[in-house]
Amino acid sequence: DIVMTQSPDSLAVSLGERATINCKSSQSVLYSSDSKNCLAWYQQKPGQPPHLLFYWASTRESGVPDRFSGSGSGTDFTLTINNLQAEDVAVYYCQQYYSAPLTFGGGTKVEIK
Amino acid sequence: QVQLQESGPGLVKPSQTLSLACTVFGGSISSNSYYWSWIRQPAGKGLEWIGRIHPSGNTNYNPSLKSRVGISLDTSKNQLSLKLTSVTAADTAVYYCAKANLETGTNRLLTGFDLWGQGTLVTVSS
Numbered sequence: 001d002i003v004m005t006q007s008p009d010s011l012a013v014s015l016g017e018r019a020t021i022n023c024k025s026s027q028s029v030l031y032s033s034d035s036k037n038c039l040a041w042y043q044q045k046p047g048q049p050p051h052l053l054f055y056w057a058s059t060r061e062s063g064v065p066d067r068f069s070g071s072g073s074g075t076d077f078t079l080t081i082n083n084l085q086a087e088d089v090a091v092y093y094c095q096q097y098y099s100a101p102l103t104f105g106g107g108t109k110v111e112i113k
Numbered sequence: 114q115v116q117l118q119e120s121g122p123g124l125v126k127p128s129q130t131l132s133l134a135c136t137v138f139g140g141s142i143s144s145n146s147y148y149w150s151w152i153r154q155p156a157g158k159g160l161e162w163i164g165r166i167h168p169s170g171n172t173n174y175n176p177s178l179k180s181r182v183g184i185s186l187d188t189s190k191n192q193l194s195l196k197l198t199s200v201t202a203a204d205t206a207v208y209y210c211a212k213a214n215l216e217t218g219t220n221r222l223l224t225g226f227d228l229w230g231q232g233t234l235v236t237v238s239s
Contacts, residue, residue, distance in 0.1 A: 001176070031221075040225025049209055049229035050160065061227065093160060097213065097222040100173040102150070104160040 002026050002096050006105035012113040019081040021108045023094035028074045031098070038098035041070055041079045043090045044107075050093060054079070086112060115140035117210050117230035124236050125204075131197040131237070134190075135210030135230055142191045143168045148213045149193045150226065151184060153206040161206075163195065167215070200237045207232040 003026040013019045029038045037057040042050035052061045054070035057077055067082045081088055089112060094105040121133035135149070142149065150165040164174035166184045174182050183196040193210055211226035 038222065042225065049211075049232055050226070051229075052225050052227045055224040055227075061224075095160075095225050097225055100165070101175045101177075102162040102165075104162070107159045 001101055002029065002099060002103050004094055004096055004103050004105035006092075006094060006108050008108060009106070010109040010111065012111045013081075013084045014113045015086065016083055017113075019084050019088070019110050021079040021081075021092050021094075021110070023072075023077040023079070023105050025075045025077075025096055029096045029098035030074050035073075037073050037077070038096055039070075039072070039077050040095045040097060042093045042095065043088075044093065045090045053092075055097075081110070084110075084112070115212070115228060117212065117228060119208060119210055119230045119233040121208075121233060121235070123234055124238065125200055126239050127201055127237055128199055131195070131200050131204060131235055133195045133208055133210075133233065133235070135193040135195075137191045137193070142186055142193060143188050145169065146215050146217065148215055148222065149184075149186070150211045150213065151193075151195045152209045152211055152226070152229075153204075154209070154232075155206045163197075163208075165213075166193065202237050205235065205237045207234050 005024045007022045039057040041054040044050040058070040069080045071078050091107045091109045093107050116138045118136050125131045148165045151163040164184050166172045181198045209232045210230045212228040214223040216223045
């Protein structure tokens, strides 16, 4: 199984500042044939299902604000939220879809400082 | 647009079988472009993938649950179903169904889970 490790577990950021969330996979999730990373990011607000933000590590899902960005390759990935807004308070998860069993990181809770 | 809705008993006794259904509205569960999954989340904890099914009949399960889980499709009802046997309190969670998109011709997932149901809480208790 590919183990996904997120850091930090939680972070508090001032409104308008940047939040950075890291995700590390225990093995590469990169398809060498086309250099695509099978890594997704989700946002989950209380009482709601997760919402897909990015796939292929950096491809933004339709409707996701461009203050969100995804980056990284191989085993190390980052979700960045620039200009943090109050509505960005949530738990964020990374997930690999390179191989079954599909696995999620433990989540990072983002709060307002 | 396509929507997913989970349904089933909210309370299951220990050692019994948990059975849930997920109805797909506004789309066909038979499309070869999709994989359908079940995912669960205990209160205050993270997400655990349970397993998935493709309309071709291909299934994959989380090894941690493989001996107890079964996922199937009922195309006549446009439903995905989950059965989890011999449940314990550790199986108490919100259960979600979700869709992922498949790349034509390669059997590779194109995205993560781009569509989720609202989830249904299942409590295992006597």
